[in-house]
Amino acid sequence: MTVRVGVIGAGMIGQDHIRRLTEVVTGAAVTAVTDIDQTRATQVAARVGAVAPPTGADLIGSPDVDAVLVTSWGPTHAEHVLAAVAAGKPVFCEKPLATTAEDCLRIVEAERAHGRRLVQVGFMRRFDTGYRRMKEVISSGALGAPLIVHCAHRNPTVPDGYTSAMAAQDTAVHEIDVLRWLLDDEIVSAQVVTPRATRNRFDHLKDPQIMYFETASGIRIDLEVFVNCRYGYDIQCETVAEEGLVRLPDPASVGVRTAGRHGTAVPQDWKDRFADAFDTEFREWIAAVAAGAEPTGPSAWDGYAATVITDAAVRSLDTGGPVVTVDMKPRPALYGGTA
Numbered sequence: 655m656t657v658r659v660g661v662i663g664a665g666m667i668g669q670d671h672i673r674r675l676t677e678v679v680t681g682a683a684v685t686a687v688t689d690i691d692q693t694r695a696t697q698v699a700a701r702v703g704a705v706a707p708p709t710g711a712d713l714i715g716s717p718d719v720d721a722v723l724v725t726s727w728g729p730t731h732a733e734h735v736l737a738a739v740a741a742g743k744p745v746f747c748e749k750p751l752a753t754t755a756e757d758c759l760r761i762v763e764a765e766r767a768h769g770r771r772l773v774q775v776g777f778m779r780r781f782d783t784g785y786r787r788m789k790e791v792i793s794s795g796a797l798g799a800p801l802i803v804h805c806a807h808r809n810p811t812v813p814d815g816y817t818s819a820m821a822a823q824d825t826a827v828h829e830i831d832v833l834r835w836l837l838d839d840e841i842v843s844a845q846v847v848t849p850r851a852t853r854n855r856f857d858h859l860k861d862p863q864i865m866y867f868e869t870a871s872g873i874r875i876d877l878e879v880f881v882n883c884r885y886g887y888d889i890q891c892e893t894v895a896e897e898g899l900v901r902l903p904d905p906a907s908v909g910v911r912t913a914g915r916h917g918t919a920v921p922q923d924w925k926d927r928f929a930d931a932f933d934t935e936f937r938e939w940i941a942a943v944a945a946g947a948e949p950t951g952p953s954a955w956d957g958y959a960a961t962v963i964t965d966a967a968v969r970s971l972d973t974g975g976p977v978v979t980v981d982m983k984p985r986p987a988l989y990g991g992t993a
């Protein structure tokens with residue numbers, strides 16, 4: 655069976671995922687593309703032989719769309735995801751699931767009313783080979799209990815519209831999701847402190863930031879977010895446990911020796927660093943949809959949890975760096991909880 659995907663939002667990542675669905679993943683076809691920029695939607699749709707319906711609602715209602723991919727701006731995600739759930743169609747939503755905890759909960763409640771999972775959120779790091787190996791090692795128990803996690807999330811630079819709050823909402827949100835999954839533990843508090851700011855880029859931006867998280871079992875996480883580090887896109891993660899530690903590998907890259915130096919390239923952006931993870935993410939999503947199965951990737955509940963935790967981090971940043979308790983609802987049975 656070919657899964658016919660309709661894409662809402664034909665911007666940067668939308669176009670990259672359309673390429674992935676048409677050129678990399680087998681068993682999928684993009685049959686409809688919509689965007690509030692109609693010209694862009696028509697051009698992108700034409701490249702893959704798709705139609706360009708005027709709105710997200712038209713696309714979701716189309717009999718030629720089996721599953722929906724939401725890659726529009728964050729504040730518009732909830733509306734499209736809720737419409738897809740109401741139509742009973744599987745929906746993959748790029749992060750964030752929604753920009754407010756209330757909207758995330760509306761999606762969770764809609765899915766619970768539907769009775770089975772339809773939503774997957776685009777936290778692609780769960781599909782990265784390095785993180786998956788780390789999880790195998792931690793879950794095997796060979797290292798004993800995890801105690802501390804040291805992380806860094808560095809981007810070479812960010813656009814002018816990037817704000818200090820986005821360090822949590824847009825950037826650290828990836829660690830927040832992947833660490834909940836990696837440790838199989840819940841984050842219960844967040845704190846954000848700021849060292850001296852880099853002179854590079856904008857005066858308005860608090861960059862870098864240091865974030866601290868604590869989990870329910872008492873694991874402490876420190877995360878440096880530095881989005882104007884200039885030298886490359888660099889993701890680091892090291893988990894210290896009772897009997898040893900496990901570290902995320904750097905992406906494989908040839909070593910070059912010349913002029914008395916030895917070096918390896920540092921990726922320059924997330925598209926490059928996580929290209930394989932994105933491919934795996936979509937292969938597994940399409941396989942689940944084709945089989946009529948529930949998606950196995952990050953759920954609507956994970957999208958809600960990530961938003962609530964980033965809200966706590968932003969509150970800490972905005973109020974001078976206190977420890978802020980994460981105010982999370984009990985996890986419903988549909989997502990492995992007891993509520």
Ligand SMILES: NC(=O)C1=CN([C@@H]2O[C@H](COP(=O)(O)OP(=O)(O)OC[C@H]3O[C@@H](n4cnc5c(N)ncnc54)[C@H](O)[C@@H]3O)[C@@H](O)[C@H]2O)C=CC1
Binds near residue numbers: 662665666688748778
């Ligand atoms: N997983 C990851 O690492 C990444 C995820 N993202 C996420 O992907 C989403 C899109 O980001 P970009 O592609 O960078 O943005 P973008 O601005 O390049 O593209 C967004 C597109 O959505 C369209 N759009 C906005 N509202 C719409 C609506 N209601 N209906 C239809 N189209 C609409 C815009 O016209 C634009 O073409 C964001 O939520 C972002 O956080 C972005 C980059 C990396």
Ligand SMILES: O=C1[C@@H](O)[C@H](O)[C@@H](O)[C@H](O)[C@H]1O
Binds near residue numbers: 809825
């Ligand atoms: O999701 C992403 C961007 O939106 C965000 O701005 C970057 O900081 C992240 O590294 C990238 O993965």
